Structure formats: structure tokens, C-alpha cells
Amino acid sequence: MLFNSIDYVFFLPLLIIGYYLLPQKYRWALLLAGSYYFYASWKLEYIILIIFSTLIDFFCGRMMEKYSAKIKRRPFLILSIVSNLGMLFLFKYWNFFSETTNEILICLSVNAEIPLLELLLPVGISFYTFQTLSYSIDVYQGKLKAENHLGYFALYVSFFPQLVAGPIERYSRLTPQLKSIKKLQYDSIKNGLRLILFGLFVKMVIADNLGPLVDSVYEAPELYNQLSIGLAMVFYSFQIYGDFFGYSLVAIGSAKLMGIDLMDNFKTPYLSKNIAEFWQRWHISLSTWFRDYLYFPLGGNRVKKARWFLNILVVFIVSGLWHGANLTFLFWGLIFGFFYILENLLSSKKKLNRQDSKMGASILYYLKTFLIVTFAWTFFRSASIAEAFEIFQCLFFGSPGNESMNLSITIIILLSTFFILDILLYNNRYDKWVDTKSVVVRWGTYFLLIFSLICLSGVEDVPFIYFQF
Amino acid sequence: MEIFKKIAPRFLALALMLVAMNYLYVQLFLESDLQENSPIVNSVRAIPIETTVLYFGESSNTSYSELDVNKNSISQMLNQLLPDEVVSDITKPAAHSGIYKVLMENVSETNNIHTVVVTMNLRSFNADWVYSDLESALQKEILLLQNRPDLYNRFLLSFKGYRPMNDRKRFEKINAWQSSINLQAAGFPAFHNVENWKQTIKENWKGDDMDQRQLALNYTNTFGFNINFNKHPRIINFNEIISIAKQKKWDLVFHILPENIETMEKLVGSDLTKIVLGNARKLARYFSEKGVKVINNVSLNTDKEFSDKAYPTEHYFESGRLAVAQKIKDCFLKGNN
Numbered sequence: 001m002l003f004n005s006i007d008y009v010f011f012l013p014l015l016i017i018g019y020y021l022l023p024q025k026y027r028w029a030l031l032l033a034g035s036y037y038f039y040a041s042w043k044l045e046y047i048i049l050i051i052f053s054t055l056i057d058f059f060c061g062r063m064m065e066k067y068s069a070k071i072k073r074r075p076f077l078i079l080s081i082v083s084n085l086g087m088l089f090l091f092k093y094w095n096f097f098s099e100t101t102n103e104i105l106i107c108l109s110v111n112a113e114i115p116l117l118e119l120l121l122p123v124g125i126s127f128y129t130f131q132t133l134s135y136s137i138d139v140y141q142g143k144l145k146a147e148n149h150l151g152y153f154a155l156y157v158s159f160f161p162q163l164v165a166g167p168i169e170r171y172s173r174l175t176p177q178l179k180s181i182k183k184l185q186y187d188s189i190k191n192g193l194r195l196i197l198f199g200l201f202v203k204m205v206i207a208d209n210l211g212p213l214v215d216s217v218y219e220a221p222e223l224y225n226q227l228s229i230g231l232a233m234v235f236y237s238f239q240i241y242g243d244f245f246g247y248s249l250v251a252i253g254s255a256k257l258m259g260i261d262l263m264d265n266f267k268t269p270y271l272s273k274n275i276a277e278f279w280q281r282w283h284i285s286l287s288t289w290f291r292d293y294l295y296f297p298l299g300g301n302r303v304k305k306a307r308w309f310l311n312i313l314v315v316f317i318v319s320g321l322w323h324g325a326n327l328t329f330l331f332w333g334l335i336f337g338f339f340y341i342l343e344n345l346l347s348s349k350k351k352l353n354r355q356d357s358k359m360g361a362s363i364l365y366y367l368k369t370f371l372i373v374t375f376a377w378t379f380f381r382s383a384s385i386a387e388a389f390e391i392f393q394c395l396f397f398g399s400p401g402n403e404s405m406n407l408s409i410t411i412i413i414l415l416s417t418f419f420i421l422d423i424l425l426y427n428n429r430y431d432k433w434v435d436t437k438s439v440v441v442r443w444g445t446y447f448l449l450i451f452s453l454i455c456l457s458g459v460e461d462v463p464f465i466y467f468q469f
Numbered sequence: 470m471e472i473f474k475k476i477a478p479r480f481l482a483l484a485l486m487l488v489a490m491n492y493l494y495v496q497l498f499l500e501s502d503l504q505e506n507s508p509i510v511n512s513v514r515a516i517p518i519e520t521t522v523l524y525f526g527e528s529s530n531t532s533y534s535e536l537d538v539n540k541n542s543i544s545q546m547l548n549q550l551l552p553d554e555v556v557s558d559i560t561k562p563a564a565h566s567g568i569y570k571v572l573m574e575n576v577s578e579t580n581n582i583h584t585v586v587v588t589m590n591l592r593s594f595n596a597d598w599v600y601s602d603l604e605s606a607l608q609k610e611i612l613l614l615q616n617r618p619d620l621y622n623r624f625l626l627s628f629k630g631y632r633p634m635n636d637r638k639r640f641e642k643i644n645a646w647q648s649s650i651n652l653q654a655a656g657f658p659a660f661h662n663v664e665n666w667k668q669t670i671k672e673n674w675k676g677d678d679m680d681q682r683q684l685a686l687n688y689t690n691t692f693g694f695n696i697n698f699n700k701h702p703r704i705i706n707f708n709e710i711i712s713i714a715k716q717k718k719w720d721l722v723f724h725i726l727p728e729n730i731e732t733m734e735k736l737v738g739s740d741l742t743k744i745v746l747g748n749a750r751k752l753a754r755y756f757s758e759k760g761v762k763v764i765n766n767v768s769l770n771t772d773k774e775f776s777d778k779a780y781p782t783e784h785y786f787e788s789g790r791l792a793v794a795q796k797i798k799d800c801f802l803k804g805n806n
Binding site for chain 1: 472487502605620623626630632637
């Protein structure tokens with residue numbers, strides 16, 4: 001079930017009404033049933049995987065709880081990691097691994113072949129496996145007490161607003177909220193609806209209108225002139241931002257309606273002065289996950305500089321591969337790792353602080369970061385490395401065709417509006433920002449957002465980009 | 470209670486906003502939306518005021534063969550055969566009763582139409598067509614033309630109320646539909662369902678012509694069904710068409726398109742042709758009892774009148790189209806006498 005579908009328009013209010021009508025002790029059951037229904041609407045069989053992951057991690061958590069010595073806990077941590085990553089590997093990476101290995105075997109003239117599997121990638125598998133992994137690791141490290149209620153644990157794994165594309169929540173943040181008594185609060189409903197409205201606007205009006213324009217250029221870059229190719233690259237940066245930011249806002253807003261606060265996933269990422277700052281503002285729940293469960297265990301920055309750079313590269317490569325089993329994602333991660341290190345080598349901390357005070361310089365730094373990110377997105381968007389290079393070739397050296405992108409004035413106005421809104425909301429969230437405004441401005445923005453949402457949304461079926469991960 | 474006191478005036482304000490938005494939408498965006506997303510509206514608007522007979526058709530109405538000397542459509546031929554009438558058409562490839570219904574609702578009543586002829590394609594009743602890959606686009610195209618407030622239609626368009634379906638979902642639906650058809654219960658041959666039947670054809674096929682075997686399988690897949698008159702979406706839509714025609718005071722003619730009975734008999738055998746003829750007969754009887762003139766042309770044309778030989782379609786050579794037009798003309802003449 002998509003957030004921007006008629007089904008969700010009915011599903012969410014019904015669930016919220018049921019949630020507040022039920023006594024607290026039964027709410028988990030309703031939310032769990034609703035979450036499974038939400039997930040099963042993609043494919044019923046997917047539920048088996050989520051239940052498998054839930055049972056394994058619940059069991060491992062309980063077993064780890066039994067022992068105080070880490071040596072005795074370790075087998076259960078390994079079981080949790082192997083089963084979750086094994087499932088992820090099988091569904092997401094097996095064919096990539098087989099194809100790559102088979103190519104190597106051919107090069108080595110070895111007469112063997114690893115079979116490919118015809119498995120459909122379950123929606124959101126990378127998100128919920130990471131969520132449950134964080135639970136197992138935290139219990140192993142003694143940071144958490146293992147959950148003893150299977151229902152609440154299952155709900156933590158499958159809570160529908162953030163199930164298929166995050167934010168990747170930590171057990172210690174989400175479950176206490178699921179367990180606490182939530183009364184129907186006007187502020188929760190108001191802010192939840194505001195976030196959903198703004199999120200849908202960003203996804204459906206901005207991202208979904210940019211999507212077809214970007215697709216047309218990426219499908220046949222050789223037909224387009226250089227300006228159109230450059231625009232398509234920039235538009236993709238805004239499409240993926242609008243798409244994922246919008247999704248996250250609807251997720252946060254949906255949870256907010258139940259009085260549950262999910263973590264913010266974006267904070268004006270394109271107003272970042274460097275790549276390090278960008279990753280503190282983009283997909284925050286994933287970058288903090290990698291920080292806590294990969295970067296720190298590798299030693300973080302408390303190691304020699306060369307090792308630190310290696311740690312950074314490892315994190316970005318894994319982050320790239322987390323997104324998909326394709327060399328394009330690996331490249332994407334490498335680009336970020338490379339520029340992260342390069343920026344660190346070129347700028348001292350002192351210098352970076354000085355930049356803060358100069359407006360003109362700040363804008364140049366924002367622009368530089370945006371260009372690097374846009375360059376990286378080109379690999380992310382392309383189906384292959386060769387396709388990405390074709391885009392760059394057409395951008396810098398021209399293409400045989402001279403077609404222009406079919407750009408309408410409406411798109412320009414909408415994108416400009418989004419850009420301005422994003423600047424106005426710098427480090428702030430729409431629900432909190434609008435709360436400080438007068439009634440006229442508040443209702444004026446509601447009017448414009450609802451009107452644009454209904455009348456100017458893209459009409460093509462453009463799925464959420466991050467659902468494929 | 471406090472919360473409801475807070476919410477109520479805001480709901481009222483929202484309702485007023487929606488009314489204002491509907492007005493703004495109609496004034497500012499509706500026409501461009503129609504041109505972009507529902508260009509079929511232009512065919513409806515282009516119906517000449519002097520039209521007396523309106524023909525709704527799909528690709529069967531059109532010439533697809535280079536060999537045709539006369540490339541006129543069935544409706545154009547009908548126009549020539551009925552000199553006292555002005556026959557106009559709305560032709561939309563892959564259309565079916567669900568699409569005709571919405572288009573009919575949009576036909577202005579300020580014209581001279583007295584009769585509407587609606588194409589009834591037996592193939593459009595099968596699962597492949599109900600869940601065709603063209604269906605999402607068709608539903609999307611007629612969404613803005615539905616008889617509802619314009620802002621609500623646009624809301625449904627924005628929220629993908631045309632229910633787009635990916636191939637995986639379509640195939641799941643098709644498989645579920647086909648496996649639910651019980652041919653034995655319908656008094657037909659000793660096959661539980663179409664898959665079972667197709668498997669038998671594959672196993673017992675004699676000869677090396679795999680193209681012909683594939684064609685036999687396609688015919689079985691396409692026509693091996695029985696119609697549930699209580700809940701089949703096409704039946705529901707045809708019934709709605711009857712209501713619309715009553716409202717608009719139009720006479721209604723349903724004409725069942727010819728199918729290539731000769732080829733299916735040759736390739737699959739009489740079991741399949743019995744199903745096809747039986748389904749056509751049931752449709753004719755069902756709608757005749759509702760007061761509609763039904764022309765059952767299902768076995769009208771022989772193989773030589775069909776222009777597609779590799780797949781079951783209702784694309785006819787000019788002789789085939791003329792035969793259909795003549796049958797409709799006969800129905801008109803009978804009706805007038």
C-alpha cells in the first residue's frame with residue numbers, strides 16, 4: 001500500500017480511529033494486524049520473511065538476556081546477524097554475486113556456473129533487517145534489556161509508517177512510545193496532518209512532476225541538448241529528495257497521529273557546506289545507523305589518519321551497496337567517500353568555521369556540495385556505469401540530438417516554491433514552522449498545499465524510489 | 470469533547486476551502502487537464518449535432534489491412550447503408566463497456582441522437598482483457614470524465630484512483646481469475662479449468678507446427694470462460710449503459726462481434742466453439758430480456774474475413790466489416806418496420 005494511494009486515504013483514518021477507541025493493552029494487536037495488512041498488500045508471502053526475522057531476533061534477544069557473559073551471548077548475536085544478512089543477501093545480492101562470479105569464472109576459463117534465482121526483492125527488506133539488527137546488537141552490548149512481549153517486538157519490527165522505507169528506528173526510542181498510554185491529543189492530530197500534507201505535497205507535486213522529465217532524458221540522453229541533460233541531473237537531485245523526504249514526512253506524520261514521534265530523516269540537506277554535513281542532514285536514520293554499528297566499531301576517527309580514511313571508505317561503500325546490488329551504487333558510495341576524504345584533507349576545522357560567518361562564501365560552499373551530490377546521484381539514477389558515463393559524455397561533449405526537455409512554467413514555479421520553502425524551513429519542520437505563523441499565513445499555506453496536491457500532482461504512477469531498497 | 474469542539478470549525482473551514490478549490494480548478498486547470506489526460510473528450514465533443522445514430526467501438530471498427538480497398542470503418546459503412554440516418558462514432562482501441570459507459574454519460578443531450586450502437590466484444594470478458602496492460606491507461610483517461618465533482622475526479626487522478634497495476638499483479642489477478650473458472654461446473658468438457666485444458670492441448674498436439682499450437686492455446690486462453698452474470702464487471706457496466714440510455718431516451722443496440730469460430734473449431738475442437746456460441750447466446754438472451762436489441766454476429770464471419778491470423782482478434786477485412794454493418798442495418802430496418 002502506497003502512502004499516496006486511495007487505499008491509504010481510507011486505511012490510515014480507520015486505523016487511527018480504531019487505535020484511540022481501543023484500550024491501551026489491545027492497541028499493539030491492532031497496530032500489528034494493520035502493519036501486516038499494510039505490508040501484505042504488496043505480496044502476501046512477504047509476511048513470512050518479516051515474521052521469520054521477528055522470531056529469530058526475538059529468540060536471540062531472549063537468549064542473550066539469559067547470559068551476562070558476552071562469550072555466551074555471542075552465538076545468538078551471530079545467529080541474528082547471519083539470518084538477517086543471509087536473508088538480505090539471498091533476496092538482494094545473490095544474483096549480483098552470481099553474475100559477477102560467473103563473469104570472473106568465464107575470464108578464468110573455469111567451466112562452472114553459479115545459478116541465478118528468480119526471487120522478487122521484498123519491499124523494505126533492507127530497512128527492517130537493519131532495524132532488527134540494531135536491536136540484537138544493542139542487547140548483545142547490554143545497552144538494552146531484551147523485549148519479553150513478542151507482540152510488541154513484532155510491532156517494533158513492522159510498525160507500518162516506517163516499515164518499508166524508514167526512518168530506521170531504534171528499539172529504545174520506538175518501543176517505549178508504543179507501550180505508553182497515548183490519549184487523543186489535538187496537537188498530535190494537527191501536527192500529524194500537517195506533516196502528511198507537506199510530505200504528500202513534496203512527493204506528489206514536486207517529485208512526481210519531475211520524475212517523467214528526468215526519465216525521458218535518462219532513457220535517451222543522446223536525443224537531448226546539453227542544457228536538458230544538465231537540468232535532468234539537477235532535477236533528479238530534487239526528485240529523489242522530494243520523493244524520500246516526502247515519504248519520510250508522511251511516515252512521521254502518520255505515527256504522530258498516534259502520538260508517536262519518529263526521528264527526523266532530513267534536515268535541509270542541500271544546504272550543506274560539505275559532504276560530512278550533507279550526511280548529517282540526509283537520510284539521518286541510516287547514516288546514524290552506519291555510524292553506530294559500523295563506523296564506531298571500526299574505530300571511527302580515533303585511529304591513525306590512513307585507517308580513518310579507510311573506515312570512511314568502508315562505510316560509504318557498504319552504504320552504497322545497502323542501496324542496491326549494482327556497481328552504480330558502489331560507485332555512488334565511493335564518490336561520497338572520496339570527496340569526504342578530499343574535503344577533509346583540503347580544509348582544516350578552523351577554516352570551515354570561518355566560512356560560517358560569510359554569506360557569499362557559504363552559498364559557494366552549498367553550491368559545491370550540491371554539485372558533488374548531483375554528480376553522485378547520476379550514478380545512483382543510472383542503470384549501469386556505462387549509462388552514467390553516457391550522460392556525462394552528452395553533458396560535456398554534446399549529443400547527436402538537440403531536443404529540449406519539455407519544461408512547463410508550472411514545473412518551474414513549483415520547483416522554485418519548494419526551493420524557497422526548503423530555505424525557509426532550514427533546520428526546522430513544517431509543522432513547527434507553520435505553528436509560529438499567523439492564522440492567515442497558516443491557512444493560506446494549507447490552501448495552497450491542498451490545492452496543489454489535488455490539482456497539480458503528477459498523474460503518472462511513480463513509485464517511491466527508496467521502496468526498491 | 471474539547472478536541473471535537475476544536476476540530477469542528479476547522480472541518481467547516483476545510484469544506485469551504487474545497488468548494489472554493491473546485492471553482493478555481495474548473496476555471497483554471499480543468500480544460501488543460503482534460504486535454505493532457507483525457508483527450509478522448511475531444512471525440513465526444515466532436516460528435517456532429519446532426520448525428521442520429523452513435524456507434525461506440527474499439528479497434529474492430531477500423532481497417533488494419535493493407536489489402537483493404539475500402540478502408541471505411543463499420544460505422545462509416547453503416548452510415549452509407551442507412552441513408553436516412555447520420556451515423557457518427559466514438560472509437561477507442563481496447564475500449565469496453567466500462568469505457569463506453571463513461572463516454573456515453575459525457576455525450577451532450579442537446580443533439581438528435583435516437584439510437585446508440587454499442588460493440589460487445591466477447592473477448593473483452595476474459596481475464597486477459599479485464600486485467601490488460603492497457604487497462605490502467607484507459608481508466609486513467611476516463612477518470613476526469615466521470616460524473617462526479619471535478620475536484621474529486623482530479624483528487625482521484627492524483628491519488629492514482631485509476632488503480633495502476635504492475636505486470637506481476639496483473640498476472641496474479643489473471644491467474645486467480647482463470648483458476649476460479651470451473652468449466653466442468655458449466656457443463657463443459659472434462660477440464661477443470663483453462664490451464665488444465667491448455668496442458669492437455671500441449672501434450673496431445675500432433676504435428677510440428679508450433680505456431681499453430683500456440684494459436685490453439687491462445688484461443689483456449691481467450692475464450693475458455695463462462696460468464697458470471699451477477700458480478701462480471703462487463704455485465705455490470707452494460708447494465709449501467711442500459712440505465713444511461715433510458716435516462717437519455719436513446720434506443721440501444723448491442724452487437725456481439727464475430728469471432729473466428731472456423732479457426733478455433735479447427736485448432737481446438739467443438740468444445741471451445743460450444744463455449745463461445747453458448748456465451749454469445751447467453752449474453753443475447755440476458756440483454757434482450759432487458760429490452761435491448763442484441764445482434765448476435767459471433768459466427769457471422771469465416772476465417773477469410775479475419776485479417777489477423779496469428780492471434781485471436783476482431784480485426785476484419787472490408788468484407789467482414791461490411792457484413793457486420795449490414796447486420797446492424799438489418800436490425801434498424803426490422804426495428805422501423
